[in-house]
């Protein structure tokens with residue numbers, strides 16, 4: 641079986657700031673479809689890494705390969721169809737909710753799967769929505785789920801999920817988790833999921849990538865990571881994931 645994703649020595653420099661890179665030497669292999677939680681304190685570059693994978697940020701050094709094909713030299717639009725980034729703060733285009741959903745099909749020249757939309761809207765807790773209504777009237781949490789649905793319509797090989805349930809109530813969060821769990825099993829989609837919700841990471845992922853000290857500090861099976869984190873920053877993070885800065889030494 642061909643590998644899903646290979647990250648080779650990725651480096652991201654800080655823009656306009658002296659000193660070391662944001663991160664460097666980030667290497668990892670995903671041999672088969674997987675659910676991976678990406679954890680780490682704020683500012684480690686988790687979002688930046690996801691955006692790099694999606695081709696939305698420049699790769700300063702290193703290489704990203706998807707199904708044995710390098711990102712370098714691949715048409716960005718074709719790449720983004722296979723590797724979809726879902727942002728924490730979703731941006732809706734002008735127009736109705738339905739137009740927003742149809743846009744991806746138009747852009748990527750694939751048929752609009754209305755049946756799938758009708759099936760998934762209630763599963764995502766959005767059955768109350770009138771899709772002919774303007775998208776900018778949606779709440780933040782509704783926008784997030786519409787934007788997730790917009791990405792699912794592409795059937796990407798890899799979904800890059802950036803804190804997509806951070807502003808959802810518990811019920812809606814569990815709906816999203818259930819839909820994504822089923823999607824992973826049925827479609828074989830690999831998901832890289834940035835979250836600060838450790839319960840979610842435990843329940844949803846098979847492996848954890850922990851970012852700290854300017855690199856990918858740990859890459860472990862989820863149970864091992866939570867039972868026996870190998871490094872001090874990971875131990876501190878598990879104790880207090882809400883920390884926005886590394887804890888001060890006492």
Ligand SMILES: Nc1ncnc2c1ncn2[C@@H]1O[C@H](COP(=O)(O)OP(=O)(O)OP(=O)(O)O)[C@@H](O)[C@H]1O
Pocket residue numbers: 653654655662680681682683684685686687688689697
């Ligand atoms: N394009 C960029 N080039 C260089 N540095 C950037 C870029 N975008 C963001 N940064 C900086 O990199 C750091 C990491 O940002 P990033 O948003 O990736 O962190 P994060 O780990 O996702 O944090 P959080 O958990 O708060 O979402 C921040 O200091 C940010 O200002």
Ligand SMILES: [Mg+2]
Pocket residue numbers: 686687688802
């Ligand atoms: Mg982030």
